[in-house]
Amino acid sequence: GEDVEQSLFLSVREGDSSVINCTYTDSSSTYLYWYKQEPGAGLQLLTYIFSNMDMKQDQRLTVLLNKKDKHLSLRIADTQTGDSAIYFCAEYGARTGNQFYFGTGTSLTVIP
Amino acid sequence: DGGITQSPKYLFRKEGQNVTLSCEQNLNHDAMYWYRQDPGQGLRLIYYSQIVNDFQKGDIAEGYSVSREKKESFPLTVTSAQKNPTAFYLCASRDSSYEQYFGPGTRLTVT
Numbered sequence: 001g002e003d004v005e006q007s008l009f010l011s012v013r014e015g016d017s018s019v020i021n022c023t024y025t026d027s028s029s030t031y032l033y034w035y036k037q038e039p040g041a042g043l044q045l046l047t048y049i050f051s052n053m054d055m056k057q058d059q060r061l062t063v064l065l066n067k068k069d070k071h072l073s074l075r076i077a078d079t080q081t082g083d084s085a086i087y088f089c090a091e092y093g094a095r096t097g098n099q100f101y102f103g104t105g106t107s108l109t110v111i112p
Numbered sequence: 113d114g115g116i117t118q119s120p121k122y123l124f125r126k127e128g129q130n131v132t133l134s135c136e137q138n139l140n141h142d143a144m145y146w147y148r149q150d151p152g153q154g155l156r157l158i159y160y161s162q163i164v165n166d167f168q169k170g171d172i173a174e175g176y177s178v179s180r181e182k183k184e185s186f187p188l189t190v191t192s193a194q195k196n197p198t199a200f201y202l203c204a205s206r207d208s209s210y211e212q213y214f215g216p217g218t219r220l221t222v223t
């Protein structure tokens with residue numbers, strides 16, 4: 001399998017920004033994704049970025065892509081308690097065939 | 113409402129029994145996927161199907177089987193050959209823009 005790496009835990013105070021980081025494996029990956037999973041639920045697609053982009057912003061979410069270092073980050077502005085969840089990055093591209101490869105997930109805890 | 117349904121949400125079985133997990137989608141997606149999730153780990157791909165009557169093994173297919181007789185349905189059978197079947201199972205489908213959508217999951221407990 002492929003190794004997409006993420007830190008396991010992150011804690012932030014409500015109102016602060018959260019930055020979740022991911023290192024992926026395939027520099028030719030076409031699509032890179034961020035998903036959110038709440039306890040006992042499936043994954044919810046938050047946003048994704050094409051590999052020919054450096055940044056994508058969607059309301060409180062900002063995705064940054066550094067292709068040289070194969071590094072992807074998700075910034076959540078004005079983090080709320082409802083943002084507490086596990087966040088997964090994933091990649092999809094030529095080398096992965098028709099498969100998505102997921103990181104281990106980062107558990108975000110927002111402290112009121 | 114369009115979406116992916118998985119049933120049941122919780123499933124309990126005795127060791128040695130086969131069990132089939134249901135996955136249905138009304139999104140008209142060609143591609144469907146089955147993943148397994150264990151605590152502290154990411155999702156691992158069991159099987160995927162790009163089109164009706166065709167499916168491919170993922171990284172951890174041993175002890176599992178699937179069928180894809182209809183576009184809407186992609187059931188997963190956990191056989192008695194699967195050594196550690198207790199896990200959270202997630203079904204997903206993918207659209208033509210490479211966005212993947214997930215069902216709510218089935219938690220299988222085998223004792």
